[in-house]
Amino acid sequence: MEMEKELFEELTALAANKEYRALKEKLSELNKADAAEFLESLPPKQLPVVFRTLHKEFAAELFSYLAQETQEQLITAITDKEASAIIDELYVDDAVDVLEELPANVVKKLLQHTSPETRRLINQFLNYPESSAGSIMTAEFVHLKKEMTVNQAFERIRQVGLDSETVYTCYVTDANRRLEGVITVRRLFLADLDTLIGDIMDDDVIFVHTYDDREEAARIIGRYDFLSLPVVDQENRLVGIITIDDVMDVIQEENTEDFERMAAMLPSQRPYLKTGVWELAKNRILWLLVLMISAMITGSVLGHYQNLIQFMPILVTFIPMLTGTGGNAGSQSATMVIRGMALDEIEGKDMGRVFWKELRVSLLVGTALALVNCIRLMITYPGEPMVYIIVSVSLVLTVALAKTIGGVLPIVAKLCKADPAIMASPLITTIVDAVSLIVYFSISLKILGV
Amino acid sequence: MEMEKELFEELTALAANKEYRALKEKLSELNKADAAEFLESLPPKQLPVVFRTLHKEFAAELFSYLAQETQEQLITAITDKEASAIIDELYVDDAVDVLEELPANVVKKLLQHTSPETRRLINQFLNYPESSAGSIMTAEFVHLKKEMTVNQAFERIRQVGLDSETVYTCYVTDANRRLEGVITVRRLFLADLDTLIGDIMDDDVIFVHTYDDREEAARIIGRYDFLSLPVVDQENRLVGIITIDDVMDVIQEENTEDFERMAAMLPSQRPYLKTGVWELAKNRILWLLVLMISAMITGSVLGHYQNLIQFMPILVTFIPMLTGTGGNAGSQSATMVIRGMALDEIEGKDMGRVFWKELRVSLLVGTALALVNCIRLMITYPGEPMVYIIVSVSLVLTVALAKTIGGVLPIVAKLCKADPAIMASPLITTIVDAVSLIVYFSISLKILGV
Numbered sequence: 007m008e009m010e011k012e013l014f015e016e017l018t019a020l021a022a023n024k025e026y027r028a029l030k031e032k033l034s035e036l037n038k039a040d041a042a043e044f045l046e047s048l049p050p051k052q053l054p055v056v057f058r059t060l061h062k063e064f065a066a067e068l069f070s071y072l073a074q075e076t077q078e079q080l081i082t083a084i085t086d087k088e089a090s091a092i093i094d095e096l097y098v099d100d101a102v103d104v105l106e107e108l109p110a111n112v113v114k115k116l117l118q119h120t121s122p123e124t125r126r127l128i129n130q131f132l133n134y135p136e137s138s139a140g141s142i143m144t145a146e147f148v149h150l151k152k153e154m155t156v157n158q159a160f161e162r163i164r165q166v167g168l169d170s171e172t173v174y175t176c177y178v179t180d181a182n183r184r185l186e187g188v189i190t191v192r193r194l195f196l197a198d199l200d201t202l203i204g205d206i207m208d209d210d211v212i213f214v215h216t217y218d219d220r221e222e223a224a225r226i227i228g229r230y231d232f233l234s235l236p237v238v239d240q241e242n243r244l245v246g247i248i249t250i251d252d253v254m255d256v257i258q259e260e261n262t263e264d265f266e267r268m269a270a271m272l273p274s275q276r277p278y279l280k281t282g283v284w285e286l287a288k289n290r291i292l293w294l295l296v297l298m299i300s301a302m303i304t305g306s307v308l309g310h311y312q313n314l315i316q317f318m319p320i321l322v323t324f325i326p327m328l329t330g331t332g333g334n335a336g337s338q339s340a341t342m343v344i345r346g347m348a349l350d351e352i353e354g355k356d357m358g359r360v361f362w363k364e365l366r367v368s369l370l371v372g373t374a375l376a377l378v379n380c381i382r383l384m385i386t387y388p389g390e391p392m393v394y395i396i397v398s399v400s401l402v403l404t405v406a407l408a409k410t411i412g413g414v415l416p417i418v419a420k421l422c423k424a425d426p427a428i429m430a431s432p433l434i435t436t437i438v439d440a441v442s443l444i445v446y447f448s449i450s451l452k453i454l455g456v
Numbered sequence: 457m458e459m460e461k462e463l464f465e466e467l468t469a470l471a472a473n474k475e476y477r478a479l480k481e482k483l484s485e486l487n488k489a490d491a492a493e494f495l496e497s498l499p500p501k502q503l504p505v506v507f508r509t510l511h512k513e514f515a516a517e518l519f520s521y522l523a524q525e526t527q528e529q530l531i532t533a534i535t536d537k538e539a540s541a542i543i544d545e546l547y548v549d550d551a552v553d554v555l556e557e558l559p560a561n562v563v564k565k566l567l568q569h570t571s572p573e574t575r576r577l578i579n580q581f582l583n584y585p586e587s588s589a590g591s592i593m594t595a596e597f598v599h600l601k602k603e604m605t606v607n608q609a610f611e612r613i614r615q616v617g618l619d620s621e622t623v624y625t626c627y628v629t630d631a632n633r634r635l636e637g638v639i640t641v642r643r644l645f646l647a648d649l650d651t652l653i654g655d656i657m658d659d660d661v662i663f664v665h666t667y668d669d670r671e672e673a674a675r676i677i678g679r680y681d682f683l684s685l686p687v688v689d690q691e692n693r694l695v696g697i698i699t700i701d702d703v704m705d706v707i708q709e710e711n712t713e714d715f716e717r718m719a720a721m722l723p724s725q726r727p728y729l730k731t732g733v734w735e736l737a738k739n740r741i742l743w744l745l746v747l748m749i750s751a752m753i754t755g756s757v758l759g760h761y762q763n764l765i766q767f768m769p770i771l772v773t774f775i776p777m778l779t780g781t782g783g784n785a786g787s788q789s790a791t792m793v794i795r796g797m798a799l800d801e802i803e804g805k806d807m808g809r810v811f812w813k814e815l816r817v818s819l820l821v822g823t824a825l826a827l828v829n830c831i832r833l834m835i836t837y838p839g840e841p842m843v844y845i846i847v848s849v850s851l852v853l854t855v856a857l858a859k860t861i862g863g864v865l866p867i868v869a870k871l872c873k874a875d876p877a878i879m880a881s882p883l884i885t886t887i888v889d890a891v892s893l894i895v896y897f898s899i900s901l902k903i904l905g906v
Contacts, residue, residue, distance in 0.1 A: 231701040251681040261711045269791035277801040287820040304776035326754035334882045341719035351727040370737040
């Protein structure tokens with residue numbers, strides 16, 4: 007909660023007493039994000055009533071700050087015409103975000119009432135794949151021409167500024183809407199008023215295509231510290247821009263997806279508390295099944311060595327420690343490598359370096375762990391040197407295997423064009439479980455000479 | 457690699473032939489991020505030579521795009537005076553980032569040659585804690601006064617624009633440097649030239665304090681879609697601003713830290729490939745030790761039920777499947793809740809809702825898994841109804857316990873003011889391992905009536 011508590015309570019009291027006029031005044035003075043937060047707190051029945059009292063432009067801007075569920079709720083509660091007016095006022099990218107979640111027949115009805123230009127744009131935008139640059143771009147930006155003077159450019163910014171998502175970076179296009187240059191308002195400030203835009207614009211423009219991955223757009227904006235990035239179509243015509251605030255949302259969404267994939271879940275579309283039980287279950291069961299079936303292999307390894315276990319039952323008690331440590335060691339390495347690849351710090355060609363680094367780290371870590379464990383064994387099981395040797399050697403080998411497997415498999419996944427994030431803890435743990443048991447029992451057999 | 461390959465090879469050839477003049481020309485035409493990338497590829501001996509040929513301002517801007525290691529290497533290779541000149545040209549926040557990593561005596565020497573103003577600012581900035589808003593703010597921004605006209609404001613932006621990190625949001629302060637208002641250049645464009653700033657500025661300014669957490673600053677910028685956020689000191693004097701591009705770096709760093717913590721590692725300061733083996737080992741061993749010792753508890757559970765295992769050895773083969781599935785189920789829930797809290801979607805007061813949701817999801821998922829497993833058991837171990845019942849009931853109970861523990865523990869950690877991220881897979885898995893074995897053996901004893 008960003009707002010002060012008293013203010014929030016004052017608003018709530020006004021709503022409760024149905025003093026809508028006073029409420030409207032108060033809300034209009036607020037920042038849109040805060041006003042949206044207050045609307046979210048209203049009872050579902052009152053929400054459209056209060057929303058309708060707001061000034062049209064304020065309402066539309068506030069609308070894009072509401073949670074998706076609230077947006078859907080509102081759109082269905084007000085008339086189609088009112089809803090269309092909001093869609094018309096929204097920036098195209100925000101409008102598309104709302105429409106994408108509504109049933110097709112509702113979308114069709116809503117688009118009937120919007121302006122032809124909005125309709126055309128929205129239909130075009132709705133066709134871009136979900137993770138494409140096109141899907142997050144906006145069509146409202148400042149176009150300039152090479153022949154304009156700086157003064158004319160300022161004039162143009164004044165005219166269209168209010169309807170553009172950003173005015174601080176302007177794009178220069180030719181008669182065929184092909185991108186020719188880019189100029190920032192900061193650069194305009196430093197130039198004489200009668201300088202030609204063509205003479206001071208930067209003609210080495212960095213751009214993305216509509217079908218490029220939105221992550222690529224995010225990466226470029228981050229790399230060059232841009233406030234916005236132009237998006238061109240197949241014919242290199244400028245069709246939209248991506249702004250830095252949308253990129254921040256993309257980064258968080260992509261990070262959330264990675265967290266989910268790395269914990270063996272399918273990515274979810276909505277925040278946890280707003281996701282239904284069935285959907286949560288659906289997103290989780292697939293990987294749990296795959297991993298459960300894989301774990302049966304580990305079970306059969308145990309079954310295979312049943313005679314050995316009967317011969318020396320104490321061996322069983324060290325299994326959780328060995329497989330657990332192996333799993334944790336492996337997932338440490340996998341996580342670092344997956345994250346490094348997501349941040350473009352590690353590439354396919356680094357596989358050898360990663361392997362060598364993990365091998366050295368694992369020998370250090372494994373030896374330290376084995377020493378601590380050995381001391382503990384000497385205290386708990388005095389006079390059992392065979393056990394000390396079996397467990398210590400197994401521990402060092404398990405950690406070494408776990409860390410090299412954990413470091414290398416995500417890179418292998420990437421080289422096979424799969425998402426490295428699936429090679430995270432759960433899968434690595436399952437693989438390492440089986441491997442470490444085989445190591446453990448083989449060493450036991452060898453040392454015990456059974 | 458962003459640059460075209462041919463261009464890169466051309467630059468490399470120029471460097472190899474020591475044609476520094478031509479190289480300088482080519483580099484000056486490049487974007488700083490690209491030029492920095494090329495410099496990174498030079499042999500360490502040639503790097504300072506090429507760097508010295510560059511124009512001072514270009515060199516300083518490019519400098520902030522270099523990797524930290526390269527920056528340190530350069531600073532020590534050039535003379536103190538040259539280095540001080542770069543420090544002088546850098547934005548204070550970038551300068552501080554560089555200086556923080558250098559030995560104290562080098563910093564002292566470098567600061568002797570910088571301007572007194574830079575020195576004062578840098579010393580002040582170096583004192584902010586690493587994760588504070590103060591540590592990521594910059595001191596270069598546009599101040600305005602209430603009494604100025606829009607025209608005077610534009611004049612001022614033209615004067616100081618080149619040295620400010622952003623000009624698009626200007627801050628209005630009183631004679632004591634107290635923050636009075638904020639105005640965007642976009643708003644200035646829409647006003648008449650003789651309007652007073654005091655009449656059109658937004659006086660309801662949202663700001664942070666120097667000692668607030670930098671994550672809080674990032675959250676506010678994301679929430680309100682700001683391009684920059686003002687930072688005030690204890691006396692509410694404006695001391696700096698935080699820009700959105702720095703916030704993007706903060707978000708990625710915080711996400712990386714969460715990934716590392718959630719995989720039971722201490723956060724590392726540098727990219728994976730640039731971190732030494734000893735440091736990697738140091739960051740990983742602590743948690744591995746803690747978890748290894750915890751896993752011994754699970755081992756002693758197994759030891760406790762040794763007689764039961766002797767009585768029915770087949771029970772052992774289902775252990776990996778049970779503990780593995782429990783661990784995975786628990787880490788799915790923990791991950792979603794930890795991520796939800798990082799994004800402020802889940803708060804302490806939602807504990808009950810999370811518990812109830814996880815309980816229902818786990819019963820759905822657990823039952824489905826148990827069914828699949830039961831069919832498999834009927835095939836592999838025909839005519840063993842006791843085994844089917846024991847394993848199925850244990851599986852459902854394990855998944856239910858794992859998911860509720862996994863969902864609730866991160867919230868408990870947060871309520872205890874600890875980082876929820878430590879309650880991720882490794883710790884949850886270790887806890888669930890022990891719990892699921894106790895459940896499994898208790899059920900076995902009960903059903904077998906031993």
